[in-house]
Amino acid sequence: MxxxxxIGLILALALTALPAITLGDGVTLNVWTNMxxxxxxxFAEVCREFTAETxxxxxxxxxxNDYEALMKTKMATEDLPDVxxxxxxxxxxxxxxxxxxxxxxxxxxISEVIIPLITDDDGNIFVLPVDIDIAGIVYNRDxxxxxxxxxxxxxxWTDFAAxxxxxxxxxxxxxxxxGKDDWTIGQFFDWVAPSFFVTNEAxxxxxxxxxxxxxxxxxxxxxxxxxxxNQRGFLNVDAATSDYATCTTELGLGNVAFExxxxxxxxxxxxxxxxxxxxxxxxxxxxxxxPTLIAGERLAMGVWKDSKHPEEALQFINxxxxxxxxxxxxxxxxxxxxFESVESDTxxxxxxxxxxxxxxxxxxxxxxxxxxxxxxxxCATGLGILNGSMSTEAIVDYMRESYLEKMDLL
Amino acid sequence: MTQRTRAIMNLFYLPALxxxxxxxxxxxxxxxxxxxxxxxxxxxxxxxxGFANYRRLLTDPYFSSVFWNTIxxxxxxxxxxxxxxxxxxxxxxxxFRGRGVLRAVVYLPAMIAPLIxxxxxxxxxxxxxxxxxxxxxxxxxxxxxxxxxxxxxxTIIVIVNTLQYVGVAMVIFLAGLQNIPAMYTEAAHIxxxxxxxxxxxITFPLLMPAITSSVILNLIGxxxxxxxxxxxxxxxPSTGAASxxxxxxxxxxxxxxxxxxxxxxxVTFVFILIVSNLTMWFFDRREAQML
Amino acid sequence: xxxxxxxxxxxxxxxVAILLLYLAPxxxxxxxxFKMPSDPSSRWILPNYxxxxxxxxxxxxRILQGMQGSLIITLCSVSLIICVGALAAYPxxxxxxxxxxxxxxxxxxxxxxxxxxxxxxxxxxxKVINGISTYYGMVLLxxxxxxxxxIFIYSNFxxxxxxxxxxxxxxxxxxxxxxxISIILPQLAPVxxxxxxxxxxxxxxxxxxxxxxxxxxxxxxxxxxxxxxxAQTSSNVFAAAAAALLGLLPIAVLFLLLQKHFIKGMVxxxxx
Numbered sequence: 001m002x003x004x005x006x007i008g009l010i011l012a013l014a015l016t017a018l019p020a021i022t023l024g025d026g027v028t029l030n031v032w033t034n035m036x037x038x039x040x041x042x043f044a045e046v047c048r049e050f051t052a053e054t055x056x057x058x059x060x061x062x063x064x065n066d067y068e069a070l071m072k073t074k075m076a077t078e079d080l081p082d083v084x085x086x087x088x089x090x091x092x093x094x095x096x097x098x099x100x101x102x103x104x105x106x107x108x109x110i111s112e113v114i115i116p117l118i119t120d121d122d123g124n125i126f127v128l129p130v131d132i133d134i135a136g137i138v139y140n141r142d143x144x145x146x147x148x149x150x151x152x153x154x155x156x157w158t159d160f161a162a163x164x165x166x167x168x169x170x171x172x173x174x175x176x177x178x179g180k181d182d183w184t185i186g187q188f189f190d191w192v193a194p195s196f197f198v199t200n201e202a203x204x205x206x207x208x209x210x211x212x213x214x215x216x217x218x219x220x221x222x223x224x225x226x227x228x229x230n231q232r233g234f235l236n237v238d239a240a241t242s243d244y245a246t247c248t249t250e251l252g253l254g255n256v257a258f259e260x261x262x263x264x265x266x267x268x269x270x271x272x273x274x275x276x277x278x279x280x281x282x283x284x285x286x287x288x289x290x291p292t293l294i295a296g297e298r299l300a301m302g303v304w305k306d307s308k309h310p311e312e313a314l315q316f317i318n319x320x321x322x323x324x325x326x327x328x329x330x331x332x333x334x335x336x337x338x339f340e341s342v343e344s345d346t347x348x349x350x351x352x353x354x355x356x357x358x359x360x361x362x363x364x365x366x367x368x369x370x371x372x373x374x375x376x377x378x379c380a381t382g383l384g385i386l387n388g389s390m391s392t393e394a395i396v397d398y399m400r401e402s403y404l405e406k407m408d409l410l
Numbered sequence: 411m412t413q414r415t416r417a418i419m420n421l422f423y424l425p426a427l428x429x430x431x432x433x434x435x436x437x438x439x440x441x442x443x444x445x446x447x448x449x450x451x452x453x454x455x456x457x458x459x460g461f462a463n464y465r466r467l468l469t470d471p472y473f474s475s476v477f478w479n480t481i482x483x484x485x486x487x488x489x490x491x492x493x494x495x496x497x498x499x500x501x502x503x504x505x506f507r508g509r510g511v512l513r514a515v516v517y518l519p520a521m522i523a524p525l526i527x528x529x530x531x532x533x534x535x536x537x538x539x540x541x542x543x544x545x546x547x548x549x550x551x552x553x554x555x556x557x558x559x560x561x562x563x564x565t566i567i568v569i570v571n572t573l574q575y576v577g578v579a580m581v582i583f584l585a586g587l588q589n590i591p592a593m594y595t596e597a598a599h600i601x602x603x604x605x606x607x608x609x610x611x612i613t614f615p616l617l618m619p620a621i622t623s624s625v626i627l628n629l630i631g632x633x634x635x636x637x638x639x640x641x642x643x644x645x646x647p648s649t650g651a652a653s654x655x656x657x658x659x660x661x662x663x664x665x666x667x668x669x670x671x672x673x674x675x676x677v678t679f680v681f682i683l684i685v686s687n688l689t690m691w692f693f694d695r696r697e698a699q700m701l
Numbered sequence: 702x703x704x705x706x707x708x709x710x711x712x713x714x715x716x717v718a719i720l721l722l723y724l725a726p727x728x729x730x731x732x733x734x735f736k737m738p739s740d741p742s743s744r745w746i747l748p749n750y751x752x753x754x755x756x757x758x759x760x761x762x763r764i765l766q767g768m769q770g771s772l773i774i775t776l777c778s779v780s781l782i783i784c785v786g787a788l789a790a791y792p793x794x795x796x797x798x799x800x801x802x803x804x805x806x807x808x809x810x811x812x813x814x815x816x817x818x819x820x821x822x823x824x825x826x827x828k829v830i831n832g833i834s835t836y837y838g839m840v841l842l843x844x845x846x847x848x849x850x851x852i853f854i855y856s857n858f859x860x861x862x863x864x865x866x867x868x869x870x871x872x873x874x875x876x877x878x879x880x881x882i883s884i885i886l887p888q889l890a891p892v893x894x895x896x897x898x899x900x901x902x903x904x905x906x907x908x909x910x911x912x913x914x915x916x917x918x919x920x921x922x923x924x925x926x927x928x929x930x931x932a933q934t935s936s937n938v939f940a941a942a943a944a945a946l947l948g949l950l951p952i953a954v955l956f957l958l959l960q961k962h963f964i965k966g967m968v969x970x971x972x973x
Contacts, residue, residue, distance in 0.1 A: 422789055434819070636817060
């Protein structure tokens with residue numbers, strides 16, 4: 001009897017394997033994105049609509065957390081998907097694998113904000129920006145109201161630290177990080193670094209960072225600020241061991257004032273609780289400089305230049321560029337659409353987007369100002385501060401060495 | 411058997427050898443070649459950098475902690491699993507109700523993917539909302555960030571891995587105990603040997619072959635530990651809990667230093683071969699002495 | 702009976718304590734898997750409502766795909782591990798020349814090699830044979846690294862079969878292959894069950910290889926599918942718990958049904 005049951009169990013599992021074997025006919029495009037959650041579902045729906053309209057099959061995949069690693073191996077084996085999202089790296093990392101799209105009819109519609117971020121030195125763009133990632137700091141409106149702070153009075157990091165002190169006294173956690181998912185720390189540095197080295201028109205290191213002459217001792221000020229926050233109890237006690245899921249849960253339950261995530265965190269947080277959340281610009285480091293926002297690609301799709309189905313791939317890209325499709329995808333992301341003429345629903349932060357429409361935007365720090373492969377250093381050194389294993393000097397040395405190695409200047 | 415039959419017979423292990431050649435021997439030598447390059451693991455362009463990656467090993471601030479952790483995971487788990495496994499086996503070698511259920515429940519975790527077990531353990535040990543901290547609060551204690559201190563994290567990982575696999579040692583010893591002919595123990599009983607003497611002079615020596623197998627099995631598993639560490643801690647070695655296996659994949663996948671990762675691989679490879687062979691040799695000698 | 706209970710009270714106490722310790726993780730996992738994401742109650746409290754959305758979310762992920770994948774990989778790997786392993790064990794058990802002793806030593810050495818230590822070059826080999834993101838790539842790797850165990854168990858077992866039978870067959874003019882098929886193979890059934898169970902569990906639970914070899918979302922293993930939900934960017938621990946529960950269910954049920962065989966398999970591998 002037991003044996004029969006076991007065989008039954010194995011057979012039942014085997015039966016579930018059957019649908020995987022059936023094959024369709026006609027052209028099939030491989031399409032990959034790094035999207036998760038609602039956008040991922042919406043994208044899959046858009047793929048089905050495209051197939052229904054054109055008869056072209058789409059093998060859609062969204063490997064989420066493994067996306068970047070998978071794409072690296074795909075580049076190594078020169079075997080990319082026909083159409084794929086470039087998660088912020090259309091120019092630096094992927095441009096040699098992509099077909100320029102300047103000849104497409106929608107070229108002139110692309111939003112001003114995103115153009116410089118997706119254009120290479122020769123003026124080529126390689127992706128269709130379906131939407132634009134505009135990110136600031138997510139904050140709890142009710143907590144700031146309780147401690148009597150107007151969010152627009154937070155101009156510099158000194159102001160920010162003062163507010164953190166008030167928040168802490170009121171019994172809330174000022175800033176929440178999830179160090180086990182170390183990207184949460186990397187992202188903090190990625191978003192804060194521009195205010196130290198890039199955004200100040202009067203004094204910045206834009207050229208030095210790019211040409212390899214950057215003085216890494218300056219990085220110490222940033223590391224110190226983070227260490228100082230940690231020491232003063234502005235971060236959650238378990239900042240080094242917590243995870244992203246806990247960050248959003250605590251945010252949703254209304255226990256946290258600030259988190260360094262995009263709008264997606266608001267959606268995730270409100271699954272756990274009804275906290276009243278908004279988005280604010282990132283404060284400045286220098287007196288006299290102004291707060292800024294981070295801008296970048298969110299869902300940006302390019303065509304592999306060696307695709308076996310270039311016609312169909314372009315057809316798909318142009319399908320995504322239709323206003324109603326683009327609007328649907330951008331709304332699912334809660335982001336601004338990639339074309340100025342296309343409207344989208346930005347959810348809880350719609351008012352904030354409007355309010356901060358004129359705030360200067362800067363790209364993600366590591367995408368422009370650090371050589372390829374230094375993202376992990378931001379995560380690792382930040383974690384080193386939190387778990388007390390790295391001093392500021394150690395971090396400066398570590399960053400300098402990695403920078404020179406990755407620039408091939410050693 | 412003729413010489414010819416023997417020769418034909420030996421052909422039977424050729425498929426196995428071919429697989430080992432392609433997936434073990436060749437990669438080992440290819441690993442040595444990569445260890446002399448600055449390859450980042452995915453872009454096609456790289457160059458040879460001599461012994462730079464080997465020199466890095468000498469100055470790597472994390473290497474010694476990673477190395478000691480690996481030894482702790484290997485020997486710590488082995489010791490605990492065998493001592494606890496022996497205790498459980500002796501306990502279950504007597505007749506009492508519920509021992510069938512107990513054996514099944516203790517052995518069950520060994521069937522479950524260590525990765526999944528690790529994720530469940532995060533629910534237990536995490537600071538915010540973790541099951542263990544809820545118990546601390548229940549008894550009026552303070553919440554503890556269990557995985558924040560390197561030594562404690564390593565201990566937790568050793569305990570989790572031990573509890574998951576102690577069933578393996580237990581069933582091996584249980585089978586060994588049941589193989590001991592009753593006449594030995596009866597004879598000793600008549601001679602008035604106490605229960606400790608019984609264990610020391612009869613049970614233990616007769617269990618030696620089972621102990622050897624169990625120790626080697628646990629040691630190999632412990633030295634290769636990977637999944638649980640990945641599930642409980644961030645990838646960076648600054649947590650002080652990394653093992654050679656997790657550290658070399660970190661260097662490959664996160665830091666993008668395939669060349670240095672290859673050096674770490676060679677070190678791991680050679681180290682584990684030496685340790686396992688020494689252990690085997692040690693136990694072979696002990697067994698021979700006891701017989 | 703009553704006195705026996707009294708005398709044995711500490712046994713029952715210990716049994717209950719161990720059972721509680723071992724069942725706690727499953728209890729916690731089940732509790733989380735059935736809770737609503739907006740329920741902030743302790744991990745020790747089971748929900749007092751019925752809520753199945755976490756499982757629906759889990760099934761929307763790759764969990765079924767992962768089970769298929771792991772099943773295909775496990776069945777293929779185990780069949781090959783049995784065939785190639787038994788075949789290789791035969792000469793090693795019967796023909797104890799110096800060469801074969803060396804081969805046996807080498808194979809035991811492979812058992813100890815941590816596959817991750819040669820990860821980078823294994824990956825390059827996989828690329829050359831187009832094995833990345835394929836079932837056969839996974840099968841070849843699992844086969845290679847599980848073979849030593851299978852050869853080890855088989856050769857110990859074959860060595861315990863009297864040689865008189867093969868010798869008789871040899872005199873009758875059977876070649877070694879015929880002898881193996883007609884004399885040895887039929888006797889291997891019980892130990893084959895052990896090999897299948899032992900290596901099958903390892904293949905089903907594999908994470909190290911699938912993490913690096915299965916790089917196409919359409920092909921997953923059960924561990925990969927579960928790890929999707931615990932991924933760094935995923936925020937739904939409740940669906941993750943449901944996925945983990947689904948992922949461990951098949952093997953746990955199979956174990957509880959065939960407990961004796963599972964335990965015998967472990968013992969066969971360890972005791973000569």
